[in-house]
Amino acid sequence: MSESRTTNRLLRRAGNLPAHLGLAAVCLVLLVPLYWMVTTALKPLQEALATPPTLWPHHPAFSNFVEALRQAPFARYLANTVLTAVLTGVGNVVIGSLAGYALARGRFRGRGALLAFVLASVMVPAEATFIPNYVTIRDLGWYDSYLALVMPWLVGAFSVFLYRQSFHSLPESLLEAARLDGCSEFRMFRSVAFPLVRTTSLTVFVLSFVWTWNALLWPLLVTSRPELRVLQLGLTAFQTEGGVYVNLLMAATVLSVAPVLVLFATSQRLVISGIAEGALK
Amino acid sequence: MSILSPPQASPHAAAVEAAPETRRQRRRGNLTGLLFAVPALILLGVFHVWASVFNVAMSLTDWSLGGASFVGLRNYLELVGSAEFQNSLVVTLFFVVGTVPVTILLALPIAYALQYRLAKFHLYRVLVFTPYVVPTVASAMVWGVIFGSNQGSLANWILSWFGADPRQWLVDGTGVLNLLLEPLGVRLPGLWAGPSVALCVAMLAQIWHMLGFAVIVLLSGLAGIGEEVREAARMDGAGEFRILRSVVVPLLSPTILFLAVISLIFAVREFNIIYVLTGGGPQGSSETLSMLMVRQFYEDNELGRGATTGTFLALSVAALTLVQFWISRKRVHYE
Numbered sequence: 338m339s340e341s342r343t344t345n346r347l348l349r350r351a352g353n354l355p356a357h358l359g360l361a362a363v364c365l366v367l368l369v370p371l372y373w374m375v376t377t378a379l380k381p382l383q384e385a386l387a388t389p390p391t392l393w394p395h396h397p398a399f400s401n402f403v404e405a406l407r408q409a410p411f412a413r414y415l416a417n418t419v420l421t422a423v424l425t426g427v428g429n430v431v432i433g434s435l436a437g438y439a440l441a442r443g444r445f446r447g448r449g450a451l452l453a454f455v456l457a458s459v460m461v462p463a464e465a466t467f468i469p470n471y472v473t474i475r476d477l478g479w480y481d482s483y484l485a486l487v488m489p490w491l492v493g494a495f496s497v498f499l500y501r502q503s504f505h506s507l508p509e510s511l512l513e514a515a516r517l518d519g520c521s522e523f524r525m526f527r528s529v530a531f532p533l534v535r536t537t538s539l540t541v542f543v544l545s546f547v548w549t550w551n552a553l554l555w556p557l558l559v560t561s562r563p564e565l566r567v568l569q570l571g572l573t574a575f576q577t578e579g580g581v582y583v584n585l586l587m588a589a590t591v592l593s594v595a596p597v598l599v600l601f602a603t604s605q606r607l608v609i610s611g612i613a614e615g616a617l618k
Numbered sequence: 619m620s621i622l623s624p625p626q627a628s629p630h631a632a633a634v635e636a637a638p639e640t641r642r643q644r645r646r647g648n649l650t651g652l653l654f655a656v657p658a659l660i661l662l663g664v665f666h667v668w669a670s671v672f673n674v675a676m677s678l679t680d681w682s683l684g685g686a687s688f689v690g691l692r693n694y695l696e697l698v699g700s701a702e703f704q705n706s707l708v709v710t711l712f713f714v715v716g717t718v719p720v721t722i723l724l725a726l727p728i729a730y731a732l733q734y735r736l737a738k739f740h741l742y743r744v745l746v747f748t749p750y751v752v753p754t755v756a757s758a759m760v761w762g763v764i765f766g767s768n769q770g771s772l773a774n775w776i777l778s779w780f781g782a783d784p785r786q787w788l789v790d791g792t793g794v795l796n797l798l799l800e801p802l803g804v805r806l807p808g809l810w811a812g813p814s815v816a817l818c819v820a821m822l823a824q825i826w827h828m829l830g831f832a833v834i835v836l837l838s839g840l841a842g843i844g845e846e847v848r849e850a851a852r853m854d855g856a857g858e859f860r861i862l863r864s865v866v867v868p869l870l871s872p873t874i875l876f877l878a879v880i881s882l883i884f885a886v887r888e889f890n891i892i893y894v895l896t897g898g899g900p901q902g903s904s905e906t907l908s909m910l911m912v913r914q915f916y917e918d919n920e921l922g923r924g925a926t927t928g929t930f931l932a933l934s935v936a937a938l939t940l941v942q943f944w945i946s947r948k949r950v951h952y953e
Contacts, residue, residue: 356735363728364745370826371752373772374760388770389778436658445651451659458666460939462887464908465932466669468915468924469676473664489665492658522650551753553890554912569755573894576759583763594756601751605744608751613834 374594378402378587385584401588405575408585411592413564414571418550421486421567426546428491430538436492437500438526442512451497458494464554471558485559486567490549496541499615503537504530536614543611550597568593670932676925683919693926703927705809705902706910712813713892713906714885716821717828718878724825725832726874730862732833733840734848743837747830754827758894761823762788765895790815791900814903816896823891828884832877839873840866872945879942883935907931 377385378401379394405411440451470489479485507530515525531538553569560566566574575589601608677693679686697703728746736742749757764772765787774784793811796804805811813821843866851865867874889908892898898905898913905913908931915924 353735356731357739360728360731360736360742360746364742367746367749367826367829370757370760370764371748373764374756377763386768386770388768389775390770390772432657432661435654439651439654443651443654445648445655447652447655447659451655451662454659454662454667457670458662460936461666461670461932462883462935464887464889464911465673465928465935466666468911468921468928469669469672470665471915472672472676472921473669488661492661494662494666497658497662522654526654551755551890553755553893558916569753569890572755572759576894583766586759587763590756590759594752597751597753598748601748602744605747609743609747609834612750612831613838 374587374590377584378591380584382582382584385587398584401584402592405585405588405592409571409575409578409589410563411568411571411589414566414568415593415596417483417486417565418568421483422546422549424487425490425549426542428487429493429496429541429545432492433496433541434500434531434534434538435526436497437502438504438530440497440501441504442530443522455494455497455501459498463490467555467558474559479559481560481562481565483565486556486565489555490545490552493545493548495615496545499537499541500534503534507533539607540611540614543608544615547612673925673928673932676922677929679922681920681922681925686922689922693922697923697926697930702902702905702910706905706907706927708809709813709817709902709904710886710906712817713821713824713888713904714882716813716818717824717885718881721825721828721832721881722874722877725829725836725877726867727862728829729833729836729840730866733837743834746833749826750828750830752827754823754888754890755894757827758820758823758891761819761826761891762895765819785815787819788816788896789900791903793903794818814900816900817904820892820895820904823895824885824888827891828881832881835877835880836870836873839870843869876942876945879938879945883938883942886931886935886938907934 376392376394379397379399380391380401381396381398384391384394384396436451436455439445440448440455466489474480474485474489477484479488511533512525512529515529520529551569552567553573556565556567556570557573560570563571563574572589572593576586676686678688678690680689680693732739732742732746766774767784767786767789768774769778769784771784773787777784791814793806793809793814795806795810795812797815799806847865847869848861851861856864886906887908888906889912892904892906892909893912896904898909907927911924911927911931914920914927
């Protein structure tokens with residue numbers, strides 16, 4: 338009997354073979370650009386431009402990374418990017434949760450206005466507000482500053498919306514108990530409601546963080562000093578200033594992608610579910 | 619649940635009303651609510667709502683570095699009549715039509731296999747999703763190297779297997795239909811020749827970027843389809859492909875529709891990939907709406923005209939977003 342069970346299992350596994358082969362092929366094809374990025378980053382210039390191309394670096398040149406870092410301050414770019422991405426992530430969690438809580442739970446003067454603002458902002462893509470926001474930033478005297486990079490994106494309508502949905506679906510009994518204990522509204526938010534929507538906070542943080550991390554156009558429009566460059570902007574500047582040194586360009590690209598991939602590798606379940614949830618709400 | 623649904627009276631509101639509430643208490647609740655909302659009100663108000671209004675106002679002026687005066691609808695009339703705007707509309711359409719359906723068609727069998735065949739092999743999901751995590755600026759850089767104009771670039775090397783001459787992919791404005799019709803000696807004029815070679819490279823980069831996202835969204839839809847349905851079809855003697863086509867896809871159609879709309883929005887808004895790969899060229903053959911807007915603003919310093927293009931961009935995305943709301947409300951009803 339145990340023998341037939343083993344055969345069954347083997348048969349089932351064999352049945353999955355085409356699926357395995359297919360998906361392995363898909364994954365291989367999908368990874369080709371990343372493989373090409375890493376191998377080109379490791380080739381000396383002559384090898385990187387050779388015809389036909391070498392399929393792996395025959396003379397690995399790790400000095401490319403040192404050289405790329407010498408030519409442009411990627412550590413500074415990285416620090417700028419982390420700073421702006423963390424600030425917008427935290428901003429969206431704090432400001433978004435407060436507003437979402439107010440929308441879901443309270444009746445207050447200004448509720449209608451907030452709802453209208455959220456609705457209007459969800460509909461208009463950020464790109465379409467870049468030109469007027471550029472003028473606003475300039476008039477506020479924030480051009481070429483961290484404020485310009487962060488302030489407009491400190492809270493997104495989508496974050497408020499996600500929090501409103503989660504707070505709305507909290508069981509009433511939990512909050513009622515706290516209210517009977519004489520909790521203030523803020524205390525109730527901080528100690529009872531906010532901890533209960535942890536997954537939403539993660540989603541909001543991941544989405545805003547990724548959005549800022551990937552932003553290129555906005556930093557391009559509102560900053561000009563090299564010290565304020567974020568990674569994406571620094572990379573495009575490196576491309577135009579660095580000329581034809583593909584190996585150095587790929588080394589710089591590897592440096593800009595590595596933190597994201599490391600982060601993804603350590604928390605992939607969280608990121609995948611966060612992005613899926615963000616898309617589906 | 620949709621953002622458009624009216625605020626529902628929660629049981630909590632009823633409870634509060636049942637207890638006699640003093641005016642002071644109510645005023646304090648009023649104030650707390652407002653305090654909670656103030657930061658968002660200010661930030662959304664200035665950088666989103668006011669910005670949208672201001673954008674429309676700017677589009678009615680000839681705003682440039684020299685100053686601004688009211689010109690009414692002149693920008694709109696000139697823009698709609700201009701070749702560059704018509705070009706950018708068609709290019710945007712090419713980009714959207716050339717990426718969204720392909721991505722979804724590729725994602726369907728992958729998601730199906732991941733859900734029903736290889737559910738235990740989480741590594742596949744991670745690998746398929748990885749391109750989406752790579753910042754688009756970086757991935758566009760890599761695609762630019764792969765499609766480099768040197769003889770030894772990966773793309774030109776692969777061409778050489780078929781005995782073809784190396785191409786200058788990213789500065790090639792030839793329409794792909796003209797490439798296909800070349801042996802017949804036929805040449806189609808302008809945009810009739812289809813998307814340029816350069817734009818097609820950008821599309822490839824976009825598909826590579828979006829595939830993992832599409833798979834994850836489809837997987838969440840598949841998770842809602844019960845095993846019994848597939849089992850029943852199998853009992854009736856349906857093969858795996860038949861089940862996918864006649865059972866799973868119809869049940870999944872709300873998710874597919876939703877995915878299509880959200881991918882449309884992403885594609886219309888895409889900037890980084892095109893900016894890094896082609897910068898809108900050659901000869902405007904990859905200049906989408908958002909690329910045109912940035913050029914008018916950033917290079918030509920025509921803020922008024924840029925704002926006009928921005929309004930068109932906003933209107934098209936807003937329309938798509940409304941469709942998306944409508945679908946997500948529908949979706950809930952299916953479940």
